[in-house]
Amino acid sequence: MKNKYQDLIEQTFDFPQEEFSVENGELSYRGIDMNALIEKYGTPFRFTYLPVIGKQIERCRNWFHSSMKKQDYKGKYEYCYCTKSSHFNFVLEECTKHKTNIETSSAFDIDILIALHKKGKLDKDTYVLCNGYKTEVYIKKIKELLELGFTKVIPVIDNFQEFDILDEQIDQELEIGIRIASEEDPKFEFYTSRLGIGYKDVVSFYNWKLKDHKKFKLSMLHFFVNTGIRDNAYYWNELHKFVSVYENLIKNDADITYLNVGGGFPVKNTLAFDFDYEYLVDEIIGQIKMSADHVDARHPDIFTEFGSFTVAEAGGMVYTILDQKKQNDREKWNMINSSFMTTLPDAWAISKRFIMLPINRWNEKYERVFLGGLTCDSDDYYNSEQHTNAIYLPVYNKKEPMHVGFFNCGAYQESISGYGGIKHCLIPSPKHILLSHDENGKLVDELFAPQQTSEEMLKILGY
The missing domain is CATH 2.40.37.10 (Lyase, Ornithine Decarboxylase; Chain A, domain 1)
Incomplete structure (x- = not known):
């Protein structure tokens, strides 16, 4: 039995x-x-x-490069890592070993990038996509990154007001993007994402603020689906609306050279996991190519921002x-x-x-x-x-x-x-072990952080 x-x-x-x-x-x-x-x-x-981090990055690149070659797509593919998924130094350094671009979501993310650059781990020609709601502190950090000589920093506009702050704070020529506020999944408690600018307002915003601007050039259009990239009617409907806005911008003489297809790939969460990544990539590439050909535009470079999928x-x-x-x-x-x-x-x-x-x-x-x-x-x-x-x-x-x-x-x-902070019922943070291989393929394990001690928690609490 x-x-x-x-x-x-x-x-x-x-x-x-x-x-x-x-x-x-x-x-x-x-x-x-x-x-x-x-x-x-x-x-x-x-x-x-x-090693899994690099493996995931290269898997995804292979899917996109293979699909682009198969469909004779003329644009390039750019992989971005979302720092918010894990800010740890060992994760970011593993990503930069594989020459990923970076997506940030807050002012302190920029400090991480500056620290990596000072250690020689981050090149100045790395694309840095600055997403999220931008406070004045965040915009000042973006300016600091530009002054260090980073050449591919692209602030992605989340709302009308932050564009004006960018215009006041930054004096140099700069490529920028616009984030579209996608409609949320019908199961959500609200209808439209709080992040980004509404579909119907993007073209008018471009004509009002960006067309013929002396410093800024709109080069990227970005949308993000909170449920991630899935093979369902909701995702394909949002992608269709996204490329429709792209076509309208092209018709209004916007030089959109990058499309940022937001929403992460799913992660294996069951032994029965079966997800056809290649099919999804083929469909995305095909729809974007058809849209660009429809308005007689060059095939835009495609960016993705994968955090959970990466790490x-x-x-x-x-x-x-x-x-x-x-x-x-x-x-x-x-x-x-x-x-x-x-x-x-x-x-x-x-x-x-x-x-x-x-x-x-x-x-x-x-x-x-x-x-x-x-x-x-x-x-x-x-x-x-x-x-x-x-x-x-x-x-x-x-x-x-x-x-x-x-x-x-x-x-x-x-x-x-809350790493290193106070936990519910003062249950300590567990120890953290890093696993990798040496040049001979032998497993290397090291203790990144020991288990949190009572003394550390008491100090935080003021005892």
Whole structure:
């Protein structure tokens, strides 16, 4: 009878997979012995496997370059990394190794870029797309970047007022963009994005403020879909409206040379994940080409801004099950040695799901459980796995500790939860491990940050 945990997974999914395999009842992640890391560092810990970042960047470039060649598209493709997904130095440096461009969303992002440049990690000819609502401080930072000699800084106008501030603060010639305020998914609580300028106002704004401007040239049109790039009627409808505005700008003599196709690619969040990225890229390239040909314009260079897609699949969290609480005849709570609210905050806040797998004991029987965190908050739990709306794990055994891993959760976690700050119920930030390879292909692991101490938290609190 097949009643082991490994049997359950192999019967439910196509397994093993590129990232995951099992040997002697223990999980291997991308060829890395996770139990060896647990023995060396203890749990809980967060990890970032740096080679995945470069792999994601090159995968995406290959999709776009292949599609452009196939469709005889004359424009170029430019990959941008969104700093807001993870601001850590090791992430940005890995991105710059692969010559990505950068998208910023706040004034302090510019300070990061200046720091990278001073370390020789960021070239002045890198495209820097300055998105988001721009305060005067943000615009002053953009000016500082220009004065350092960065040649491809493109502020993307979010509202009418910030254009006037840009005009007052910046004296040199400058390419700028306009962000379109897309209509939100019908499931949202509001109709139109709060970010950007409405579809119907873009052309009139161009004619009013930008046409024949002495310093500024409108070169980029940008739109962003909050739900990300998906093969559904909502996304294609927004893309159609986007290229329609592009055509109208061309007809009004705007020299639009870049189209910024916003909205991120989806990230693998289940072992059953099946997403046809190549098809989506082909459709996007095809629609933009058709639109440019329709108005007899050169094929614009296409920019994408991928944050989660770049970094999410490089990251994970590992916990140990401390105990099992049986609250009634059906509910078994496996308690982790950390908190979901503080280490995977978007699982708590927006019910985001990740790939969850045990690290050990795959050759044992399984049971249905709930996972609970250490805080005193009733919302600190994880309760539905992607394939059955339930969690199954090897049967709890107090004499044989079980470890569980959450994978592909490398984006946003520490910026949302507040890295190095105060956590709910003072549950400490876990240690963070960086994983990479040396020149001989041997795994290199290093401790980026130890687990937060009580002394550090007391100091923040003024004790």
